[in-house]
Amino acid sequence: MATSTTTRSEEAQKDLDQPRRESRFGSILDAAELVFAESGYDGASMREIASKADVAQALIHYHFKNKAQLFEAMVARRSSSINDDRAELLDRLFEKSSHPDLEDIVEALFRPTIEAGRTSTNNAGPYARILASVANSAGARDQELAKKYYDPIALKYIDALQRVQPGLSRADAVWAYMFAIGVGMTMMAQTGRPKRLSDGACDDGDAEEMLGRIVPFICGGIRALA
Template identity: 30%
Template sequence: MTADVTPLDRRRAAGAETRQRIVAVAEVLFAANGYDAVGLRDIIREAGINSAAVHYHFGTKEALFLHILRLRAEPIAAARMERLDALRAREPFELRDVIDAFLRPALEQAEPADPPRANYAELRARLSGKHEDTVRQLLAEIFDQSSKAFLDAIRQCLPDLPEADLYYRFHFLLGTMVYTMANPGRIRDLSFGGTDPFDFDEVLSHLVPFIEAGFRAAPLSKPAKRPLRRPAKRGKP
């Protein structure tokens, strides 16, 4: 026999429901209009709640936005590390597999059939031109570990690639990924409907070898010179 629901339980459930509604509404508004164009009043009006509820649960618009970003970004970073760990179990790494393991979780997070996940693609694209310290710090906190791990894996696949080239090409990988997530309709227009940008297996079948070819292109930077070590001074005989 289940215990009776207490007034405290009901308040907690109502509070959790209100919090979820705030997040759902704010995420849609931020994705559609961008951070700067959305005010707390817009969120309050759309969610049908009072202003005290937003301030109670999140405090500020920035805190709410960062909560949403963390909510969508952390599963991507975790999924990447899981996939990389699986690849480590059968080293040596294959570059194509490493790239697929990095890209697939982000593209799957942009699944259009799941609106909250699709909203992340818009949020991420809108962040690509932002330089706010708080957002950069949060993205670094969430993604730095996995990004550094993947950079190391790519480095193992391409040991002769200069460091500058490695970082530039990884940067271009990120840019291509964000655009692919956020603007799938463009390729459909250009191809007159001949492509399906929401079939992520199809997208990855083209994107992964494209990115791999970029990484394998001839180096453009000179290898960094290591500082010469001076011979240790010997004492007088």
């Protein structure tokens, strides 16, 4: 059987290739994520990304045109998956109760991000580092990305904060959200500083340990504003 045309044989073969590689598109995004996380946007080079993805540099330009659009594509891939999860978590909390716990809302704010793109261990993945850098930058490119990919979900969370904490004015709900994100970025950045300052007792590589301390801190802070 299957002695007909090579064309048909090639089509059948397609679906049998193990790593389902129709192109190197995804591998380039993976490599970009690693290199941008390590060196930042300006510190990263297309050469290093190409090398880590094991492709020619020209292939990156073929798929993504230039460095800026590669960076945006990498942010878009992760953020759309993460923010879908965040929105769904939020909706479920309000389906189960008309007045969910503040603690659950704050945890829903961070958990999808620390679980995105991580391999096996308990720490946040490389994308979390990129996010921390983008969030704390006033540069035009970073703030345009924040606006495009994160402002819509931010407004949903601000609404949620006001609903479970009716004493919050709109302005204070925005401040509360910004401060919560600020605390969260301390976790995403994974600088190792807590370990240094505590002689090893505090590990910001352990996302679960951090969540256990961040959530009560933020909730206490928000309740102090209301």
